[in-house]
Amino acid sequence: MLRPKKVGTLPADDTAEETKRTNEITQVIPLLNTLAIEDKDITADALHTQRAFARYLVEERQAHYHFTVKANQPTLLNDLTFYFKDRQEPDFIDQSKGEHGRIETRKIWATTELNSYLDFPHAQQAFLIERQVINKKTGAISSEFAYGITSRRAEDMRPAKLLQINRGHWTIENRCHYVIDWNYDEDRGRIRTGHGPENVTRLRRFATSVIQAKHPGRIAQTIRRLSFSVRLVFDYLGMTENSCRAARPGNG
Numbered sequence: 001m002l003r004p005k006k007v008g009t010l011p012a013d014d015t016a017e018e019t020k021r022t023n024e025i026t027q028v029i030p031l032l033n034t035l036a037i038e039d040k041d042i043t044a045d046a047l048h049t050q051r052a053f054a055r056y057l058v059e060e061r062q063a064h065y066h067f068t069v070k071a072n073q074p075t076l077l078n079d080l081t082f083y084f085k086d087r088q089e090p091d092f093i094d095q096s097k098g099e100h101g102r103i104e105t106r107k108i109w110a111t112t113e114l115n116s117y118l119d120f121p122h123a124q125q126a127f128l129i130e131r132q133v134i135n136k137k138t139g140a141i142s143s144e145f146a147y148g149i150t151s152r153r154a155e156d157m158r159p160a161k162l163l164q165i166n167r168g169h170w171t172i173e174n175r176c177h178y179v180i181d182w183n184y185d186e187d188r189g190r191i192r193t194g195h196g197p198e199n200v201t202r203l204r205r206f207a208t209s210v211i212q213a214k215h216p217g218r219i220a221q222t223i224r225r226l227s228f229s230v231r232l233v234f235d236y237l238g239m240t241e242n243s244c245r246a247a248r249p250g251n252g
Helices: 016-020 024-030 051-060 076-084 159-184 196-214 217-224 230-236 241-247
Strands: 041-044 064-069 090-093 102-111 125-135 140-149
Touching: 016 217, 051 064, 051 076, 064 076, 064 159, 076 140, 090 159, 102 159, 125 159, 140 159, 159 196, 196 217, 217 230
Parallel strands: 041 064
Antiparallel strands: 064 140, 090 102, 102 125, 125 140
């Protein structure tokens, strides 16, 4: 018999304790089974860079993967690190306009030369991305590198598009995790027992989503303003007479 276990999870037929131990790797395929992903690019960080997941996407769902490679796949990472250590000029460069007080430059190198060598199913391109950030105020420079593989062929996806997909993945990642941690200091939260941490996170994500829908880019300011009064929260959600009156035609 299927029965829900906790807020926001898929139904499960095991015990509550087993469900708590279920991690992202085992949950991602049931989630994707509910979506139409044919010919879509599925991005994932290193946790999901798994051979079984790659086969599922390409063979069962006719989708494409765009995976980050880190130390949980040591052989794969070593192969990519060795290949790109003597890299020449990048295949594509993208530079920001200096917004938010920093200048960001992203470079990508992509290759098909490792396709027959890499021990990873359906790999059609390997790539290295360098992200360099210059702080306009201090002049400080920082750089980070990310290795990856994709099932997209070079003829179908050029380096510029690979870089765009990678940037889109981390934009979503930052919106989901960075915003929560920065505004709620979640990493130092003291709720640790049972399903409490997970359920509180879902409430925070819901609140953040509501604010983003109404005032994108003003999450921190809105949270501070609303934290001073429960009444302001109800007004903001349109649950009071004042908020309903303001929403009527002719009331601006």
